[in-house]
Each structure stands twice: as C-alpha cells, then as structure tokens.
Amino acid sequence: MTNPIPILILSPLLALSAFGQTAPAGAPSPILDTKVVGFDEANGLLALEGGSAKDVTLGDPFWLFSETGILADGLIYLTTERQCVGRLTNRPSGTIPPGQSVILIRKTRTTSLRDRWPRGVTMHGLLTEVSPGHANARLNIGRSYGLRPNDNLIIRRKGIPISRGRIVDLQENAATLSLQPLVRNALPEPGDVAELWPRPADRRLGRINSWVLDVQPVGEGRQGQQVIIVGTAADGLTLDRTVDIFRNGRYIACASINHVSAPLSTALIKDSMSAGTPMAGDEVIARPSLSTLDAPLSVAVFRVDEDGYCLLAGGEDDGLQVGDKFIIRHQEPSEPTIWQDIAELTITKLNQDFSGAYAYPLQANLPPVTLWDLADRLEPRQPQWRPIGILTESRVENSAGIADIDPRSSLQNGDIVRLAPSAHQDAEMGRVYAAALVVHRFPDRIVLYMPPGWGNPLTMKDARIDSLEKTMLYPLALPQRQAPATQPTTAPSR
Missing domain, CATH: 2.40.30 (Elongation Factor Tu (Ef-tu); domain 3)
Known part of the structure; x- marks a missing residue:
C-alpha cells in the first residue's frame, strides 16, 4: 500500500507563493538533499520534504539514485512552505518507500553561480522582437536565467559583432535591450543570438x-x-x-x-x-590591468634560442618582475585533448613590453619550447580545465545528462564542469562552450544538470567534459641555471 500525499489537498494557489523567489545572498549550494514522505503510484507523484522556505520552486528537477544508477527523476509542480510535490518523468516499476533519499536542484540558487562559470562559457539568448528603428529589442531570457540589471550583451552574426545591447528592463523570463550598432552594413533581427559580455570568467580574472x-x-x-x-x-x-x-x-x-x-x-x-x-x-x-596584478597572465613566446633562452611578449607594462616564473604546456601527440607541462621559465631580463627567460625542462625526453607557445604565469596560477570524460546521454526534458568520466577524477557533487562541443559540432557551430552542475557522482559516471542559460543540451551530444584541475602537477622549485653574460635588450624586428 502506498502512502497518501497530504499536501495535495491544499489549494494550488499555495504552489505559486515561491514562484520567482530569488535565492538568499550567499546561498552555499543549489543542491538540496531531501527525502520522500509519500508516493502516489497511480499518478506518479512524490511528496518531498522541503518547500518554499528552502527556496524550492515550480519546475525544479529532482533525482532518486541507487548505488549503480538513476532510479527515477522528475520536476516539482506544487509547493507549500515546508513540502513539495514532484511529478515523475522517468519512474521505476515498483514502489518508492518513505525516507528514500532525493537530490533536488533549486533553480533560484543557480542564478548566482554564473560568477563561477568556466573560461569560455557565457549566457546566450535569442532576440524575439526588434523595434522599427532598431533602438530596442526583446530577449527571451531574463532574471531566472541569471541576467542582472544593466548587463551588457553582444549580438554577433557569423562570428562578427554587429550590435551591442544593455538591459534596460529585466523580467523573470524576458528582458528589453537598448541597442547600439557596431557596423554599418548589418542590423539586429529577430532570431539573432545575444550573448552576455564580457564573459563572467574573463571578468573574474581581470580580463576583457x-x-x-x-x-x-x-x-x-x-x-x-x-x-x-x-x-x-x-x-x-x-x-x-x-x-x-x-x-x-x-x-x-x-x-x-x-x-x-x-x-x-x-x-x-x-x-x-x-x-x-x-x-x-x-x-x-x-x-589584466596593473590594478589587478594578482590575476593570472598568459604571454606568447616570440623567440627561442638554441640554449633555451626565450623572449616573452610581456614585460613591465604587465607588472612582471625578474624572477617571475611561467609554465609552458604542450598537447599530447597521441591525444590532443590532454595537455602536459613541459617547461618552466624564469624571467632574468625585463623591458617595457617584453622579457627574457630561460626554459628549464620539467622531465627528460619532453619536447622543447617552440615559437608561439603560450606561457602561463605560475603565481597566481591560470585555472586549468582538463578533459575528464564524454557526455553519453542527454535528457532534454529535465536539462540533464550522463557522462562517462575518468574514475581518478576528483569531481564531487556540486562541482561545475565545462562542456566542450565535439569536433564536428565545433566546425559546424563555432566553439560554444556550456557549463553544468554535478548532481551525483558514481565511480566512473556523473549525472549533470544544465540550469537555464548555461547551455543548450540539444547541442551537446558527445561533448567533452572538462574539470577544473585541483592539484599542482609540476614542481614549484627547480635547479637554477647559469645565465650567459649578455642578453638581448631589444625585441628583434620581423
């Protein structure tokens, strides 16, 4: 016999009390670990602990897990202050007992997570209307997606920016933009894609x-x-x-x-x-400007001498100092998605816009530093997003997916991962990264949720999963090498 769901007799108006509610400032996580308090097997309904008092809102997705996989999932369709009811979209054949653990994502708490998005990820929306004079446009995303008042957006066509916009009216699921043209031969039209600008990760790192x-x-x-x-x-x-x-x-x-x-x-x-x-x-x-000297920095190697002395396209203007260290990474020849740290560079000579440094191999038999390699400043370190898996299944009905991952990965529930399009999609659509939240970790698989505005699950088939590297993979101190008596002080001409 299944347990009745007492909150179903309450007025449906109570379910609207939490709609559109924003998460409290500093909310630690959108993940709510709750449990089943009732199951209506005939109608596929679950009563769960936690309601509007815990920021549960209509449409929030939830999952039930076993030790080996997903037992069931669904979406919240009714809330009260302390409980909620979810409708199962994928359900088991048997009963679901009271006390069964449930993982629920509170969508109102995901909007603040845009400041933690990986590099390359930004929010995308579509223009639904453009005013006759092209001074304003309507956007199909709003506050519930993470947009904020006065956000700037860029409208691009075939990769070329044609207009920029600023939010002048923000609603829950829509926004109005004031438009400023950037080119003379193209104007925004309904259906054009607008993207949040600058990208949150670049802003966070002091870049534009x-x-x-x-x-x-x-x-x-x-x-x-x-x-x-x-x-x-x-x-x-x-x-x-x-x-x-x-x-x-x-x-x-x-x-x-x-x-x-x-x-x-x-x-x-x-x-x-x-x-x-x-x-x-x-x-x-x-x-990064000189006012953000603690930001990560990457510069190109534009000259390499036989003795390992290199010229870097960064100098005093970037706040560099003698003794600063950089790391160079190369792609594995057999697996281009894997990057290997090959050399450390220590600056020995500074000029206004370039510097000289010696490259020290980190291991024997590694390839040498080559022209136009990018060198990352060691302190503060550039965030490194490493490939750890492949998206194998998308569940569009609840914006979720399942990915096979390297079991050695340190991913945990609540971590944010980056989804990189497959090579075919990259060529067809351009490089459009997405982000997702880790809902549940199995030893060699993860269940992901892609909140509104984080990406389009339909475009992420076979996407590569990147995770933020959490450990140092190279030594911080290396033997010093004797520098030659003379070093170049001016950049060579091409």
Whole structure:
C-alpha cells in the first residue's frame, strides 16, 4: 500500500507563493538533499520534504539514485512552505518507500553561480522582437536565467559583432535591450543570438574578451597596422593596455591599445610579437590591468634560442618582475585533448613590453619550447580545465545528462564542469562552450544538470567534459641555471 500525499489537498494557489523567489545572498549550494514522505503510484507523484522556505520552486528537477544508477527523476509542480510535490518523468516499476533519499536542484540558487562559470562559457539568448528603428529589442531570457540589471550583451552574426545591447528592463523570463550598432552594413533581427559580455570568467580574472572588426593601416605617415575592436573606456579599455588576438584558440598577434572611443577602439599590432595577421571575427583578450596584478597572465613566446633562452611578449607594462616564473604546456601527440607541462621559465631580463627567460625542462625526453607557445604565469596560477570524460546521454526534458568520466577524477557533487562541443559540432557551430552542475557522482559516471542559460543540451551530444584541475602537477622549485653574460635588450624586428 502506498502512502497518501497530504499536501495535495491544499489549494494550488499555495504552489505559486515561491514562484520567482530569488535565492538568499550567499546561498552555499543549489543542491538540496531531501527525502520522500509519500508516493502516489497511480499518478506518479512524490511528496518531498522541503518547500518554499528552502527556496524550492515550480519546475525544479529532482533525482532518486541507487548505488549503480538513476532510479527515477522528475520536476516539482506544487509547493507549500515546508513540502513539495514532484511529478515523475522517468519512474521505476515498483514502489518508492518513505525516507528514500532525493537530490533536488533549486533553480533560484543557480542564478548566482554564473560568477563561477568556466573560461569560455557565457549566457546566450535569442532576440524575439526588434523595434522599427532598431533602438530596442526583446530577449527571451531574463532574471531566472541569471541576467542582472544593466548587463551588457553582444549580438554577433557569423562570428562578427554587429550590435551591442544593455538591459534596460529585466523580467523573470524576458528582458528589453537598448541597442547600439557596431557596423554599418548589418542590423539586429529577430532570431539573432545575444550573448552576455564580457564573459563572467574573463571578468573574474581581470580580463576583457572582445573581437576584431577590421584591420587597417595606422595612417598619418606611420607604418604598421591596427585592429578595430569592440569596447570603450566604460568597458575597462585604456590606452597602452595590451591585448592578445586568437583564432579558434590559436595565438595570432599581440597589440597595444592606441585609441579609445565609443563604441569601438583601436590597438596597434606589435609585428615582432605576432605569429600572423589578424582578421575580422578573431577573438581579442585584453590582459589584466596593473590594478589587478594578482590575476593570472598568459604571454606568447616570440623567440627561442638554441640554449633555451626565450623572449616573452610581456614585460613591465604587465607588472612582471625578474624572477617571475611561467609554465609552458604542450598537447599530447597521441591525444590532443590532454595537455602536459613541459617547461618552466624564469624571467632574468625585463623591458617595457617584453622579457627574457630561460626554459628549464620539467622531465627528460619532453619536447622543447617552440615559437608561439603560450606561457602561463605560475603565481597566481591560470585555472586549468582538463578533459575528464564524454557526455553519453542527454535528457532534454529535465536539462540533464550522463557522462562517462575518468574514475581518478576528483569531481564531487556540486562541482561545475565545462562542456566542450565535439569536433564536428565545433566546425559546424563555432566553439560554444556550456557549463553544468554535478548532481551525483558514481565511480566512473556523473549525472549533470544544465540550469537555464548555461547551455543548450540539444547541442551537446558527445561533448567533452572538462574539470577544473585541483592539484599542482609540476614542481614549484627547480635547479637554477647559469645565465650567459649578455642578453638581448631589444625585441628583434620581423
């Protein structure tokens, strides 16, 4: 005999009392570990402990687990102050006893987690309406997705930014943007994708992500080229701030901002520190400013001598000092998703915008440092997201998925992982990362939940799962090497 569900006799209006409620400041976790108090087997309904007083709201997903897999899952459809009722979407054939453990995700508490998103992840929404004069647009995501008043968004088409927007009216599941055009030959239309900008991880690391709109001669009798990039002083761009330019994750060039305006600015390309010529659509990363010296920093190696002496495209302007250490990583030849630490560099000579350093191999028989390698400052360390698994199953009805993972991974319930599109999807759609929350960990599998705004489960088939590395994989101190008597003090011309 199954247990009755007493809260079903309450007015459905009580279920609306918690709808739209925001999580309290500093909420430690969106995961609620609760239990079953009643089961209506005929209708597939579960009564659970925990209601609006614990931020449970309509549509919150929940799961029941055994030692080997998922027993059942569903969505909350009724709440009171202290209890809630969930409708099962996938259910077992037998009964569910009182006291059965349940994991529930409180969606209102996931909105604050955008500040913990991995690198490369941002929020995406669609324009549903555009005003006749293209001054405003309606967006199909809102506060419940994690958007905040005055957030900035970028509208891109085929990878090229065409307009920027700012939230002027924020609702639970929609928002109104004021638009500012960035190009003359394209205007936003319904169906265009708008993305939160800057990306939360870049903001957290003291950086600004942007894009190249055009490359042009400097002019006025001066030699060289400059890139036109998206961003203004209000966004944090300042004269002489260094930016690095990438194409599909590959380093292309280094430049220094030489003019700041609205809505676009320009940066002068440093030819001797550049591997190629930028083009429209390339990604731009403005390095941390001198006011954020404790932020991670990556710089390119633009010269390598036979004795291991290297020139790095970073110097006093980046707050570097003699003795600073950097790490260089290479991809494993047999498995490109795996990166291996190959060398440590110690700065011995400083100039305004570049520095000299010696590369010390971390192990025998490792490949040498090569031209245009990226070197990551050791302290503070660049967050490293390492591949640990593959998404094997998506459950669109509750925005969940199951991934096979390396059993040696240190992942725990409540951790955030990054989902990288498969090679085919990457080529078809461009590199669009997503994020998800670990709901439950088995020895070699994890159950993931993708809250609204974190990504689209339909586009993540066979996605690679990346986890934040939690341990140091290389020594912090290495034998010192005798430096030669003379060292270059000026950057070579190309």
